[in-house]
Amino acid sequence: MDFSLSTEEREVRDWVRTFVQRELVPLEQEVLRRERAHQPGLTGEELKDLQLKAKESGFWGILTPEEYGGMGMSAVMAALLEAELGRTFVPFRFGGAADNILFHANEEQKQAYLLPTISGERKSCFAITEPGAGSDAKAIRATARKDGTDWVINGEKTFITGGNEADFTMVFAITDPEKGANGGVTCFLVDREAGWKSEYIDTMGEWGPASLIFQDVRVPETQILGEEGRGFELAMQWIGQGRYLLPARAIGSCERLISMAIDYANTRETFGQKIAERQAIQWMIADSGVELEALRWLVLSAAWQVDQGVDSRHAQSMAKLYGGQKANEIVDRVMQIHGGMGYTRELPVERWYRELRLLRIYEGTDEIQRRTIARNLLKGHVKVGGVLG
Template identity: 40%
Template sequence: MNFEFSEDIKSLKEGIRDFIDNEVEPYAMEIEETNEIPERIMEKSKQMGLFALSVPEEYGGLGLNMVGKCAVLEEVGRTHNGFTTVIGGHTGIGGVGIVEMGTEEQKQKYLPAMASGEKIGAFALTEPSAGSHASNLQTTAVKKGDKYIINGSKHYITNAPIADIFTVMAVTDPSKGTRGITSFIIEKDTPGLTIGKIEQKMGLHGSHSSEVFFEDCEVPVENVLGEEGQGYVNALKILANGRAGMAARNLGSADKLLEMSIDYAHNRIQFDKPIFEQQIIQHYLAEMAVDVEALRSMVYRVASMVDEGKKVIKEAAMVKLLGSEVYNRVADKAVQIHGGLGYISEYPIERFYRDARITRIYEGTSEIQKNIIASQLHRQYEKRGVAHGV
């Protein structure tokens, strides 16, 4: 399978690489210490189209396919993961639902402002009792005339403190289980919607997540995303669509760690020679390189499948799992290669190491990805059995 990028994508990647390396990374320590992304970086990101990756051109976006989007997100992943999460949350699960399932009226209303970065998107699914068990939602939406009255709460919602547009999952018919869940587009200034406390996290500084509360929050029927009762299916589609993009960001981070580790191994002198000459260091770097290239191949294979309109439930889970595990393995080896320098906060290795850990949890834990993969393998087995008359 050929993953050669078009000249337009190559040019875009080069521009993003230059921006990331020269205008974002120099301020990574500032982001880490202040827990805020400088406004100048946010504004430049908007100007460069980083908030428009998922939006079609007719609504003011870049109109990138999934391969092109992953190519850009790989570059974005090379820097502070708090910044990458703001971008990824907006262009991924925070916006793809409207792009893929929205009505023409919804797209016209929301996508241009989301493409420009004027309005930020967030995805509100997780609740205290509904994380990995996503079907156990307690937030309700009761239809009254031409409105739905929403009550409940969400937590750990990425971008919530800065978001203007929320894709929210709520139960419209408790008797139907997962078929009784509906997705809604809710604007931040809707009466009854309030933002709770901002969580203080181990990593991803600059990317804020918080609780979101709904108290008799009135949402017009025209803000139903997709059809009533299709919210759970919509959520699975949104999450699957975003997993290649998340893996691409993990790829960029892992590749950056490998690059820094190779440089350090050639310049760190021990016993009168670079530590690169030690076989154990060579083995660490070789293992890191194999992981990075395996992830790169899978990211663009899955992205190509998405662009071809293929069903990627299993593959999306695989690439999310691989991306998370590879990033964590590479980060761990990078710390070991850098020794004490890799453990102090003045050097970026420590930051990447902390930031990597959340990738095995958010947008579907590694364990849940394994469950999805196993379930799909079982379905394939059953189909083979039927085909062979077993």
């Protein structure tokens, strides 16, 4: 069993690490200043400029198939790159990406939505969560009523990532109440010009989701993505597209945080000794180091399963659960090691503290991951120790 990276994989990872260090880390203080003034960390133009810099070196569409101008990288490589991006809180992402379910669009829809999204001309958002339907996606209440050749959509979506910036949304609505989620939910491509509105939701972190309001929003039948009644299948495909990438980014954050804690422990003195000599500090560093490595291999194992074409949902749930739990424990320890300084805004520890807390909630809460893992084991869908066959 060979855990080493190929020369190409190492070179790609190192390029991204250098990019983060040279282009993103120097922006951190300005990003913090803007965020504290309730401004975006990066403007749209700044993000685009950074993405184009990366594109000059070929980094465009990390997971986008080559036929659409992307790199078509493996899941393992994508996880490694996401970890590198996690080393900074500057809100950067590579350009050239599109939601995986947009690839189910017909040719006309691809020209209007998929290709412009990949090129960066358009911005999308995925809208399924509602005030009364979060983890229980089958409980959605938004409706789409047939009226001639049109559909009329009514309802509210909430906590929609990118909903304030998007110019179109992939919204899920009930089209056949009798069938419910199994055959009665349809996905629609809806332009903002069709009449839906977004409202900003203020959170404890810098993630600014939106509520989307649909009031008699009329769309033609040609705006159905996929097939009528098959929307829930698309929704589950979107949700499971890359759950392993969320804890992958936390790997980089934890690496940076633990390094900060080590540097501080080796310089901070109390009662005539550096605190690195204190057993209490040593144990916090040791536990964090062990948990970081365990998280790394849970994430890479899940990504490897994706590349092998096997059902990786169980492995991804394990990585998501462990990543959310341990990233929060690690940032808490790092804050404790820094003492009062860690609690101040002079250091970015509190910024990561707020950001990493979200990992236990979005894209499937800890409780949902535990439910999934337990169900798989209790029903025999996955055997204990059966990941490698």
